[in-house]
Amino acid sequence: MTGISSAQTLLKSHRQQFPALANKAYFNYGGQGPMPQASLEAIQQAYEYIQRGGPFSGEVNAWVVQEAKQTREAIASSLNVPSETITLTEDVTVGCNIALWGIDWKPGDHVLLSDCEHPGIIAGVQEIQRRFNIEVSFCLLMATLNEGDPVTVVTEHLRPNTRLVILSHVLWNTGQVLPLAEITDAVHSYASANQPVRLLIDAAQSVGLLPLNLTEIGVDFYAFTGHKWWCGPEGVGGLYVRPNALESLHPTFIGWRGIIINPSGQPEGWQPDARRYEVATSAYPLYAGLRAAISTHQQWGTQQQRYQQILNLSKYLWQRLAEIPEVIRLRKTPPQSGLVSFQLTNQSHAKLVQFLENQGILVRTIRDPDCVRASIHYFTLESEIDHLVKAIQKFC
Amino acid sequence: MTGISSAQTLLKSHRQQFPALANKAYFNYGGQGPMPQASLEAIQQAYEYIQRGGPFSGEVNAWVVQEAKQTREAIASSLNVPSETITLTEDVTVGCNIALWGIDWKPGDHVLLSDCEHPGIIAGVQEIQRRFNIEVSFCLLMATLNEGDPVTVVTEHLRPNTRLVILSHVLWNTGQVLPLAEITDAVHSYASANQPVRLLIDAAQSVGLLPLNLTEIGVDFYAFTGHKWWCGPEGVGGLYVRPNALESLHPTFIGWRGIIINPSGQPEGWQPDARRYEVATSAYPLYAGLRAAISTHQQWGTQQQRYQQILNLSKYLWQRLAEIPEVIRLRKTPPQSGLVSFQLTNQSHAKLVQFLENQGILVRTIRDPDCVRASIHYFTLESEIDHLVKAIQKFC
Numbered sequence: 090m091t092g093i094s095s096a097q098t099l100l101k102s103h104r105q106q107f108p109a110l111a112n113k114a115y116f117n118y119g120g121q122g123p124m125p126q127a128s129l130e131a132i133q134q135a136y137e138y139i140q141r142g143g144p145f146s147g148e149v150n151a152w153v154v155q156e157a158k159q160t161r162e163a164i165a166s167s168l169n170v171p172s173e174t175i176t177l178t179e180d181v182t183v184g185c186n187i188a189l190w191g192i193d194w195k196p197g198d199h200v201l202l203s204d205c206e207h208p209g210i211i212a213g214v215q216e217i218q219r220r221f222n223i224e225v226s227f228c229l230l231m232a233t234l235n236e237g238d239p240v241t242v243v244t245e246h247l248r249p250n251t252r253l254v255i256l257s258h259v260l261w262n263t264g265q266v267l268p269l270a271e272i273t274d275a276v277h278s279y280a281s282a283n284q285p286v287r288l289l290i291d292a293a294q295s296v297g298l299l300p301l302n303l304t305e306i307g308v309d310f311y312a313f314t315g316h317k318w319w320c321g322p323e324g325v326g327g328l329y330v331r332p333n334a335l336e337s338l339h340p341t342f343i344g345w346r347g348i349i350i351n352p353s354g355q356p357e358g359w360q361p362d363a364r365r366y367e368v369a370t371s372a373y374p375l376y377a378g379l380r381a382a383i384s385t386h387q388q389w390g391t392q393q394q395r396y397q398q399i400l401n402l403s404k405y406l407w408q409r410l411a412e413i414p415e416v417i418r419l420r421k422t423p424p425q426s427g428l429v430s431f432q433l434t435n436q437s438h439a440k441l442v443q444f445l446e447n448q449g450i451l452v453r454t455i456r457d458p459d460c461v462r463a464s465i466h467y468f469t470l471e472s473e474i475d476h477l478v479k480a481i482q483k484f485c
Numbered sequence: 486m487t488g489i490s491s492a493q494t495l496l497k498s499h500r501q502q503f504p505a506l507a508n509k510a511y512f513n514y515g516g517q518g519p520m521p522q523a524s525l526e527a528i529q530q531a532y533e534y535i536q537r538g539g540p541f542s543g544e545v546n547a548w549v550v551q552e553a554k555q556t557r558e559a560i561a562s563s564l565n566v567p568s569e570t571i572t573l574t575e576d577v578t579v580g581c582n583i584a585l586w587g588i589d590w591k592p593g594d595h596v597l598l599s600d601c602e603h604p605g606i607i608a609g610v611q612e613i614q615r616r617f618n619i620e621v622s623f624c625l626l627m628a629t630l631n632e633g634d635p636v637t638v639v640t641e642h643l644r645p646n647t648r649l650v651i652l653s654h655v656l657w658n659t660g661q662v663l664p665l666a667e668i669t670d671a672v673h674s675y676a677s678a679n680q681p682v683r684l685l686i687d688a689a690q691s692v693g694l695l696p697l698n699l700t701e702i703g704v705d706f707y708a709f710t711g712h713k714w715w716c717g718p719e720g721v722g723g724l725y726v727r728p729n730a731l732e733s734l735h736p737t738f739i740g741w742r743g744i745i746i747n748p749s750g751q752p753e754g755w756q757p758d759a760r761r762y763e764v765a766t767s768a769y770p771l772y773a774g775l776r777a778a779i780s781t782h783q784q785w786g787t788q789q790q791r792y793q794q795i796l797n798l799s800k801y802l803w804q805r806l807a808e809i810p811e812v813i814r815l816r817k818t819p820p821q822s823g824l825v826s827f828q829l830t831n832q833s834h835a836k837l838v839q840f841l842e843n844q845g846i847l848v849r850t851i852r853d854p855d856c857v858r859a860s861i862h863y864f865t866l867e868s869e870i871d872h873l874v875k876a877i878q879k880f881c
Contacts, residue, residue, distance in 0.1 A: 109536040120541030129532055136525055136718075140505040144719075145516030146847050147839065179575050182740035182765035190586075190737065193616075209740035209765060212752035216739055220589075316540075316766060322532075323540075324720065324768025341586065342738060343612055344578035344605035354852030356608035369578035369605060370712060372720025372768040443543065451542050456750030 103389050104468050107320070113449040114473040118464035119261065119294055119428055120453055122320030125385040128378040132322060135374035153373050160376040163383050164327055167392070168311070169302040173362035174335075176328040179371070181293045182209050184312025184328035185255075187366045188289045189213050190341035192253060194221035199250040201243070203230040205260040210291060214255065224250065231458065234263045235421045244275045247286065251279070254288050258295035258311075262455045262462070263419050264403075264428030266299065270306045277307065287334060293317060298399065298427055300392040309334045318427070318466070319386070321379035324372050330363045344369035386467075395467040399427040402474065403465045409478045415485040419460060427465040430455060436485060444484050450477055499785050500864050503716070509845040510869040514860035515657065515690055515824055516849055518716030521781040524774040528718060531770035549769050556772040559779050560723050563788065564707070565698040569758035570731075572724040575767070577689045578605050580708025580724035581651075583762045584685045585609050586737035588649060590617035595647040597639070599626040601656040606687060610651065620646065627854065630659045631817045640671045643682065647675070650684050654691035654707075658851045658858070659815050660799075660824030662695065666702045673703065683730060689713060694795065694823055696788040705730045714823070714862070715782070717775035720768050726759045740765035782863075791863035795823045798870065799861045805874045811881040815856060823861040826851060832881065840880050846873055 104110050109123030135156075143149030157177060165172035178184045192198075200214055204227045218225045228246040233239045243254065254276050259266050273288055280286040287309040295301070297318025303311055311329040315321030330338060340347050340359060346367040348356045359365035386395060403424035410416050410431055417432045433441060438454045438461045445452055452463045463477065500506050505519030531552075539545030553573060561568035574580045596610055600623045614621045624642040629635045639650065650672050655662050669684055676682040683705040691697070693714025699707055707725040711717030726734060736743050736755060742763040744752045755761035782791060799820035806812050806827055813828045829837060834850045834857045841848055848859045859873065 108533075109540055112537065117539070117541035121539065123540055124532070124536060129536075132532070133529065136520070136528070137504075140520060140525075141508065143513070143517065143847065144505055144519055145513035145849070147842050179768075180740070180764070180766040183738060186738040186740070186764070207741065208746045208750055208752045209742075209744060212744045213739035215752065216736065220735070314766065322768065322770075323766050324771075326766075339616070340612065342579060342582040343609035344576070344582070345603065346605075348605060348608045350604045350852070352852065353855075354604055356604045356611065368576070368582070370576040370710065370719050370722075372575075372718065372771055374718075375720075375768055446543050451539065453541070456746070456748065459749075 100468060100470070104470075106385060107468070113451060114476050116450070116452045116463040116465065116469075116477060118318055118466045119462060120464070121316050121323060122297070122318060122382075122466070124320055124322060124378070125382055127381040127385055128321060131377035131381040132374045135377045139374065156373055156376045160325075160380055161327075163380045167301070167383060168296070168329060170304050170329055171332075174329050174332060176330065176363040176366040177371070177376070178312075178326045178328055178367075179324055180326045181291060181312045181314040184310075184326055185210050185289060185291060186213055187328055187341065188287075188310035188312065188330075188338065189217060191338040191366075192287070193337075193339065194223055196222040197224065197250055198252045199224040199226065199248045200253045200255065201246050201251055202227050202255045203243075203257070203260075204228070205231050205257060205262055206255060207257075207261060207291060207293070210255065230256070230260065230265070230267070231263060234265050234419060239267050240271045240275055243272050244279070247276065247279045251286050252284065254286060255291070256288070257291040257293070259298065259426045259428065261294050261428070262458060262460070263430055264424050264426045264462075266295075266425040269308060273307045294426065294428065297386070298396065300396055303329055307331070310338075315379040315382070319379065319382050321382040322375040325375045325379050328363070328366065330366070335363065340365050342368050389467065398467040399465055400424065402467075402469050402471070403427055403429050405471060406463060406465060406474045406477070409474060410481075412478070413482050413485055416481065419458065428462055429465060430458075430460045430462045432458070432460045433485065441481065441484050445477070445480055448480060450480055452477070496864060496866070500866075502781060503864070509847060510872050512846070512848045512859040512861065512865075512869075512873060514714055514862045515858060516860070517712050517719060518693070518714055518778075518862070520716055520718060520774070521778055523777040523781050524717060527773035527777040528770045531773045535770065552769055552772045556721075556776055557723075559776045563697070563779060564692070564725060566700050566725055567728075570725050570728060572726065572759040572762040573767070573772070574708075574722045574724055574763075575720055576722045577687060577708045577710040578603075580722055581606050581685060581687060582609055583724055583737065584683075584706035584708065584726075584734065585613060587734040587762075588683070589733075589735065590619055592618040593620065593646055595620040595622065595644045596649045596651065597642050597647055598623050598651045599653070599656075600624070601627050601653060601658055602651060603653075603657060603687060603689070606651065626652070626656065626661070626663070627659060630661050630815060635663050636667045636671055639668050640675070643672065643675045645677075647682050648680065650682060651687070652684070653687040653689070655694065655822045655824065657690050657824070658854060658856070659826055660820055660822045660858075662691075662821040665704060669703045690822065690824065693782070694792065696792055699725055703727070706734075711775040711778065715775065715778050717778040718771040721771045721775050724759070724762065726762070731759065736761050738764050785863065794863040795861055796820065798863075798865050798867070799823055799825050801867060802859060802861060802870045802873070805870060806877075808874070809878050809881055812877065815854065824858055825861060826854075826856045826858045828854070828856045829881065837877065837880050841873070841876055844876060846876055848873070
């Protein structure tokens with residue numbers, strides 16, 4: 090008991106670094122993570138520094154280059170990849186778009202998506218289909234939540250003309266974690282020598298949640314954001330581009346950050362690494378905010394330890410939800426991620442979410458499957474989960 | 486004298502709202518404007534609000550929609566256009582890319598640029614040339630700084646297959662202001678009935694500097710940023726899309742902000758207005774920062790009054806530079822904008838910029854033409870200009 094209560098004391102002290110946690114029970118990490126005070130302060134200090142030294146000066150301009158470099162390095166370290174593979178973007182969706190539009194599409198090329206991708210990504214693929222006359226099809230992974238093998242489902246849908254497979258590492262609706270290394274192997278094995286099949290991963294729900302080694306997994310494009318499980322500021326994300334995919338992925342939205350210029354100011358090539366996909370002026374002060382958020386989590390434990398704690402707490406919520414007769418849990422086995430989705434047999438999901446928000450408990454609805462999603466982070470309290478369960482019971 | 490000195494007192498009090506002006510003589514508004522304290526505070530307050538009410542909640546999500554709406558409205562009001570024509574972007578370059586990639590290019594289409602466009606934009610056009618096999622040519626506007634007619638130069642370079650003309654409203658290197666209404670008329674008159682010629686304007690140096698009525702000018706696409714002459718935070722800009730050009734300009738980078746979804750969460754169309762080009766999560770707290778910056782300038786005077794003051798002060802710098810024998814001013818007549826560019830007959834421009842930065846005077850070099858650029862805002866002091874001129878004299 091001493092060990093547990095001292096861990097609880099440590100956790101409560103750790104949580105005090107997140108101002109947003111003070112006045113509510115928070116279960117929307119999959120939407121946006123609460124920023125630690127250190128992030129907010131780092132952003133503030135960056136603004137002050139920029140105004141003091143510039144804003145536009147040789148000194149500040151050199152500092153911006155260093156800030157971007159350090160941020161790519163912090164991200165790369167978490168993903169176990171070289172920092173040259175990281176592009177800084179505004180959000181996960183921009184990262185997906187860089188991969189989508191950078192392929193030299195030919196009419197008749199095939200793109201395979203799962204049925205659990207975000208509507209914004211689907212709309213982007215549909216626009217590429219319209220412009221380049223490609224084929225688009227979907228494989229049904231939602232149905233593999235409780236039975237079946239996602240690797241088999243994906244593999245069965247590959248075609249000789251498949252050039253890109255788009256999946257999420259953690260499915261945003263059901264919380265299922267796809268076996269990415271196995272899928273990547275299967276997809277890459279299917280490719281012919283002269284036409285690779287690339288794998289683009291929407292990592293909105295995996296970065297900051299799962300321990301990751303992208304070098305080992307071997308995925309081609311991995312798009313993520315800093316503002317969900319990393320709890321960084323909204324407006325900073327990134328894209329990992331596997332080194333052997335860099336030369337064949339062309340920059341689309343282009344600006345001064347991605348190019349090199351000659352002495353007379355004319356463009357004469359791309360940056361040698363994944364910086365080539367960065368465009369122009371961004372909200373640079375936020376870079377320090379993201380790094381501070383990543384550091385804050387590392388103070389509590391390794392990514393592996395944090396993931397284990399997320400699993401423990403998610404399992405606890407999943408178990409407790411079984412006590413409410415009107416609740417149907419989407420998963421028949423304990424969660425693999427921090428996303429716990431459930432349905433009500435007799436009530437509107439939107440009404441439950443509003444009922445809970447009115448008393449300071451934040452969850453969200455998902456449209457497909459029609460359900461409610463609660464997110465659990467490593468610093469969620471068991472008492473918060475008890476509070477959520479009690480409120481759902483009351484609503485039902 | 487009483488009127489002048491009371492104006493000087495008012496100006497000094499107005500300048501105190503900009504912390505960056507306290508410790509230097511600032512002449513890099515064309516690079517980045519110093520943020521008013523009200524902007525910094527609005528950003529801080531927005532972060533606090535988001536953390537208090539969310540960060541992800543029904544309340545905060547509704548607030549974000551309102552913040553974006555109010556920001557499009559504030560921008561639209563300054564440009565004299567309906568707010569439905571405004572897309573919020575990360576920067577001016579993203580706005581240019583939306584216009585560049587949204588046209589349904591056919592092999593053999595022609596794009597005309599001036600020889601004064603930013604290298605990032607040139608690189609983007611070159612990538613479109615490579616992908617779609619279009620023709621690209623340049624018209625020489627740099628040479629019209631002191632003689633000749635830009636309207637004639639542009640018109641002479643139009644071809645029957647021209648589909649897009651790309652120009653800057655204020656040339657970033659020489660500070661020349663192009664007669665945009667006349668050029669737009671000439672370009673649109675050249676178009677055939679079934680193939681319009683569109684005009685994309687890089688407005689990096691004009692928004693926040695010139696009084697603007699884009700509805701009257703009739704330009705098709707006008708891309709701008711909030712962080713230069715408006716003195717807003719880096720990382721927020723926008724694109725104006727003329728209503729009759731909206732349907733033919735296809736979204737390229739696509740995300741949830743640009744689409745509408747049906748009850749089962751599937752994409753089923755674009756937003757009805759220029760929001761269709763917005764992608765996904767941005768640094769929302771900065772929107773309030775930009776609006777606060779725009780308001781701060783309005784407290785001092787109308788855009789017309791601010792522009793007149795910029796012209797007065799630029800002329801003063803231009804006149805005083807004539808006192809230094811080693812200085813060649815690019816313009817033979819007083820400036821039309823806040824950009825004053827000059828060359829040294831006997832010294833390195835980079836060394837002058839470094840020499841000045843060492844004593845807290847900020848200007849920048851330009852590579853083509855090889856020169857030094859000093860920017861003047863409406864709140865620049867005559868004494869700052871005197872200080873700059875004296876330091877250049879000392880260096881020479």
